[in-house]
Amino acid sequence: MAGIYFYDLAKDNVSSMAAELTAGEYSLTKEEIKNSVDFSKFADLSCSVAFKIAEKQKGLNPNQVAAELKNRFDGRKPDFVERIDAKGGFLNFYFDRQHISMAFARAVAENMRSNSGFQEFLQFEKKKEKVIIEYPSVNPNKPWHLGHLRNALLGDAISNLFQLYGFAVERQDYIDDLGLQMVESVWGYLHLNDKVDKKFDQWLGEEYVQVNKHIEANDIKQELDALSALIEQDGTYESNLARKIALQCLTAQYETAFSYSLYHDVLIWESDIVRSHLLEKSMDILQKGGFIQKPAQGKYANCTIIDFNSLADVPEEIEAMEEKAKVLIRSNGAPTYLAKDIAFHMWKFGIVKNIFKYKQLMVQPNSKPLFTSESVYSDGNDELNFGNANKAINIIDSRQSYLQTLIKVAFNAIGRPELAFALKHLSYGEVVLEAAVLSGRKGTWMGYTADLLLEQAEQKARSLIKSKFELSKDEYDIISKAIAVSAIKFEFLKQSPEKKIIFSWDNALNFNANSGPYAQYTYARASRIIEKASSKRIDEAKANFSYNITDYEFDLIKEMSKIRSVIEKSVLEYRPSVAVLYANELCILFTKFYENVRILDSDANETEYSSRLALVISFKYCMDLLFSVIGLVPLNKM
16 A cells, blocks of 8 residues: 555655654644645655744745755655755655656555555545535525535535545535515515416526515515514414425425435425524523623614623624624514524534424435425424534535624634534635626526526537537437536536636536546546457556656656545645646646557557556546546546
């Protein structure tokens, strides 16, 4: 396994030596030194410890520190290092190819030669912690637009990464079926009398736009308030109707999710939070913790509020706000969204024990059941172990950052700071297609739904592959769908979550670089090579790279050996983009290898033939894993 773990071992070796040479002298921690060693485009490994030293020892120049450390390293560099240079304050380490190439390459190939062996190599230690990942939590009164799709794709990729990394992962979808948007949609359902003539989420979303046009021209606030009160009461006609409409819309939304191969474990309904008395239990805990107050007079008379002036260690973003209080329960007894969200997170972390019952809503196309919460009064199953997590990750857009911070403030106030730390808000930037700004009320999403995006992607993919490949009609249907889904996923996930996406068809469907189709095409190339070689069995004993390997082989092997570190980095930074860009880099290096080395050269000796074929197989297994994380569809033929 040494070759597989080469980069991890090399980093540890270099960081240990750096610690030995500098830690005592410059008061650096071993963790600081270890974190200073990483991969580089300019060398095989780079170390930035000179910058850390210069930062702690005022007046020192990083370039001079790096030069001094280079001299120290030169006298005792590891066997696998050929040379070290100091440039721009960095220490750059270059591997001794003659010393490591044969053993390094052989170990990589041997451990990646079978899929089971590859899975064993990538088996991260099982964690005891459970992680709840919440996404996409779309209001059940409209179809998914592009922002919702980005949320769902991020949530799915993060879930895949954490599961691969050894965590028990629970994929949750929070259904906000008591908000104003739902009330307005139910009002429209009762009063507009429009006939359902299309996919229900699309129809309901268009009706919601008509309701808001009606509201602009007519004062129906009292009607909406009365309807809202009836919807929040358990057992009324209106509350049953709201659930029925929401469930019908949700079922249509999940048709969209399934078309992108996105799946969940459980749906938690806001109405169940209220009707199962979770809200009252959580408010009691907050009351005992001194987090909430109920003024008898003034602006917030008879409301249950958070008074920030009475709290210690309030975050700067809240301290700077002009408003020094936040309402949880209004004077009429109606809870705000924040109150229900705090209660929800108390359940997530097991502060309030499982008070829901559950029913199986459906069996998903991946053969796994999807469960839905029910109120405590239902005849559902109350033995399923949902919730009670050690860590929670919420995929929510940046506009919700303030509310997510308030949940952490609540945990701190009741003496549970470890839970505030365990709650991660992963925000993301907007998605723009042809300069469109998406708004539910105005209906500007109507030309930019996730359904329509996939439909257009399939049409464009079909047109492109017809001009590039000779395939049967059935193959065109299957491959165009696979390319469309992969093109969208890759394009959405290759950007860091916080960055804005400007979706480009030219980039998404580029078969030559940095796209889902490019990754699929490169994978198909590797598959074709393996298929052609099937008549001549690989000689495992001779796949030992005991020859003067080319730069193209060495660069590909070296990059593949980083895969464990890449997965770990993706998890620890909550960035699927790290894995996506790494997959693209592997494809670039494989393409160079494919175009410059005669892999199945009939004149090559058995050692070269077997070694190069082993490298192709190794690449294919790496891509299988990365495809499963990103959600791309592997294609053996294009």
